[in-house]
Amino acid sequence: MDKPQHHTEAQHLRPISLNAAPPRSPWREICAASIGNALEFYDLLIYGYFAIVIGKLFFPAADEATSLLLSVASFGISFVTRPLGAIVLGSYADRAGRKASLTASIGLMMLGTAMIVVAPTYAQIGIAAPVIIVVARMLQGFSTGGEFGAATAFMIEHADERRRGFFASWQMSTQGLATVLAAGVSALLSATLTDAQVSAWGWRLAFGIGLAIGPVGLYIRRHIDETAEFKRVVKERRERSPLREVFVHNWRNMLLGGGVFAAATAFNYVHKVYMPTYAIKQLQMPASTSFLGAVITGAVLMVVAPVVGNLSDRLGRLRVMKAALLLIGLTSYPLFYILSTWPTLTTLLMVQGLVGLLLAACLGPIPALLADIFPTSTRGTGLALSYNVTATLFGGFAPLIVSVLIDYFHTKTAPSFYVMGTTLLSLFALTLLARRPVKQAEQPAQSELQHQAGQAAIKG
Structure with a gap:
């Protein structure tokens, strides 16, 4: 094994190119990954937006509050299988390729969504109804478990070294697009249909829209090119398990990467997924x-x-992330206080606009930051595990956790307590990550050079 090379700061800041020919534009591949990513997260989010309706139809209980808790718990149950999906599909991305994993991921998501679209209600078949919903949600969670790792690795490896942060951020931008589509469809159906129509068939139409567009994303992903960086690593590496490599050589970075993601995950799911339910139940908005x-x-x-x-x-991932996390921690309580004190549409739109800015500031650098700390040979697995274990612990059950916090503390500002706690955890992980050494002696020389270039971009 070659001895890791040491580089000066100037060398770190200079992009490292492994190809003599100038790179072609990666927009075709970025768009292909983004479209599928948006479709996957649309299917994931639309369930959260119809949690109240689904709770009544599939999880009937003696009181409405219990029914809602069961429904948001079923939203969280999909996150239980996300780590398993991260292991299976993440390793598949490192073995068979990013393209193969992305294609499998969107296919599984379509299957889970189809099960929800045709599922009979509790009134029709009894206890089997919620079982079908839970199985479908677990299948969707398994699919999403592999999506982030493969899609981010795919985007990063098609991008120029100097613009990895920009191109990888489209992973989060398309999640924003998915939110616009899912929330927009939900708003349109709620405004144009009666409550009875929404309960009878409107909610199925919302899921059906994602299912109908799914084949487009599947077709596009089947006709994209694998990344050249992955092809080189496949030819050069020894036969070994990506999962084992991550846990033996990259476990510290995996834990720290997950810790960095905790606040963004909590903030994201509290404000983007739970907020419509919060506005209806706590602020009495239509x-x-x-x-x-x-x-x-x-x-x-x-x-x-x-x-x-x-x-x-330009400035470095850690620097941008630290500023964003500090702003999230400082503004979380005031935002919920303003909402609960002046529960108007204008207030909601202003608060959620600011939330969008803070989310973008925090989520924008994260894909490249996490991708930079893993070598190409295990990037799909490392990214998938870092993201999805954290998403399971701090995101999937966020709606349930904040619902319990509101009942326990008897205050509508209780969701901010959860966000502030996870922000402290992420700031701590970010501090430790900044102190990690640049070199990783266990990686091959070529991966080492790429890793050092990424670390330079992280630290700025």
């Missing part, structure tokens, strides 16, 4: 109005995330 806040958040995230990703290429 359903059609409650979804408009999520539309604003998604739109701002979609537009601003690439701007912040580009900024992270």
Whole structure:
């Protein structure tokens, strides 16, 4: 094994090119990954937006509050299988390729969504109804478990070294697009249909829209090119398990990367997924109005995330992330206080617009930051595990956790307690990550050079 090379700061800042020919534009591949990514997260989010309706139809209980808790718990149950999906599909991305994993992921998501679209209600078949929903949600969670790792690795490896932050940020930008579509469809159906129509068939139409568009994303992903960087690593590496490599050589970075993601995950799911339910139940807003806040958040995230990703290429990922986390921690309580004190549509839109800016500032640099700390040979697995274990612990059950906090503390500002706690955890992980050494002696020389270039971009 070659001895790791040491580089000066100037060398770190200079992009390292492994090809003599100038790189071609990666926009075709970025768009292909982004479209599928948006479809996957649309299917994931639309369930959260119809949690109240689904709770009544599939999880009937003696009181409405219990029914809602069961419904948001079923939203969280999909996150239980996300780590398993991260292991299976993440390793598959490192063995068979990013393209193969992305194609499998969207196919599984379509299957889970189809099960929800045709599922009979509790009144029709009894206990089997919620079982079908839970199985479908677990299948969707398994699919999403592999999506982030493969899609981010695919985007990063098609991008120029100097613009990885910008191109990887489209992963989060398209999640914003998914939010706009999911919340927009929910708002439109709630405004144009009666409550009885929404309960009877409107909610199925919302899922059906994602299912109908799914084949487009599947076709596009089947006709994209594998990354050249992955092809080189496949030819050079020894036969070994990507999962084992991550746990033996990269476990510290995996834990720290997950810790960095904790606050962004909590903040994201509290304000983007739970907020419509919060607006209806806690602020007594109509359903059609409650979804408009999520539309604003998604739109701002979609537009601003690439701007912040580009900024992270210039200033460094850690610097941008630290500023964003501090702002989230300091503004979380005031935002919920303002909402609960002045529960109007104008207030909701203003608050959620600011939330979109903060989310973009935090989420924009994260894909490239996490991708930079893993070598190509285990990037899909490392990214998938870092993201999805954290998403399971701090995101999937966020709606359930904040619902319990509101009941326990008897205050509508209780969701901010959860966000502030996770922000402290992320700041601590970010501090430790900044102190990690640049070199990783266990990696092959070529991966080492790429890793050092990424670390230079992280630290700025």
